[in-house]
Amino acid sequence: MEAKITCVILDDEPLGQELLKKYVSRLDFLELAAVYENAIEALGKISALRPDVIFLDVNMPEMNGIEFMNTFSSNYKPYVIMTTAYSEYAVQGFEYDVADFLLKPVTFDRFVKAIHKVQEKMRYKNPVSASINPAVTTDPNKQFLLVKENKKFMNIALEAIICVEGMKDYLKIHTLGKSVVTHMTMTKIEELLTRDFLRVNRSYIVRKSAIKAIHGNTIELSNNTEIPVGTRYRDSIREIMESGTL
Known part of the structure; x- marks a missing residue:
């Protein structure tokens, strides 16, 4: 059985959390490690969990998503999929080399495309482990x-x-x-x-x-x-x- 992609949801909106949780549960190869509604609360816990992917809301109180990404250490760089209702954050997000940017309300097909982008990045970042989480495409080398x-x-x-x-x-x-x-x-x-x-x-x-x-x-x-x-x-x-x- 292939290794699962672990993920964490960081979103201060309950509806946003529930929607992403539902989408994660539909994909058998995703594993939800934790859900947080506050960036301050998530700081130390995410560094301990070290998930592969973080679904990160941008507009949060106390510490927003951009500020949260600035706290990542040099030896841990998760794949970040930003989620927000405000499209103006997209340019700033991509300056941080995020995996993808999802505009709320997020549709399931768009969610799947974002996960595919993460899989593709995983494949090129670590070709030795390409058989674990490669992208699902029509590439003849897909796994x-x-x-x-x-x-x-x-x-x-x-x-x-x-x-x-x-x-x-x-x-x-x-x-x-x-x-x-x-x-x-x-x-x-x-x-x-x-x-x-x-x-x-x-x-x-x-x-x-x-x-x-x-x-x-x-x-x-x-x-x-x-x-x-x-x-x-x-x-x-x-x-x-x-x-x-x-």
Whole structure:
């Protein structure tokens, strides 16, 4: 299981806190470490928690978000996602190299984009750990797929996927530990998956490295599932086998 991205919410408005808490709970790879409504209260505690991400409100009493960022030590620089109802703070915020700036009221899709920016920064800051929290993009080198099951979003490691089963407008993604059902078409997921995945019939896409054996026109996967190869896909699979790239 991939490491989670820990985060802290610092916002003096209860409604702002609750909205961000709800959004964090929807993303399976995020872990909420704490919520604070006062920057003074959060000072020592955040340095002890050392979260990966801080959702930081700008306009707060006693100490505002900009002043709060000035307290960070040189050996701890969290990714800051600023939140405010006042767009004029955006320029000042980006001068501090914040990960993103969210204008209230924050929508969920905009929240997800901000998290993706953090993941991208993590990947380039620490390439050795890129497999932990890389960005979810159509990059062929990506390591995770962001999908929605019921009302919750989750990151699935591509290397954990054994195969994808099409069920009309839904997909069942079979992984090493469980299966996830999501509303998506086979065409769409083909666009999102990397070259390590191969369409073998109308209803199945398999991970090449999960193929254990090929018996005639049947593929046996690492979980012992046997999948027939569709007629229109046999030539491409034969070419891959002959080229030794399977």
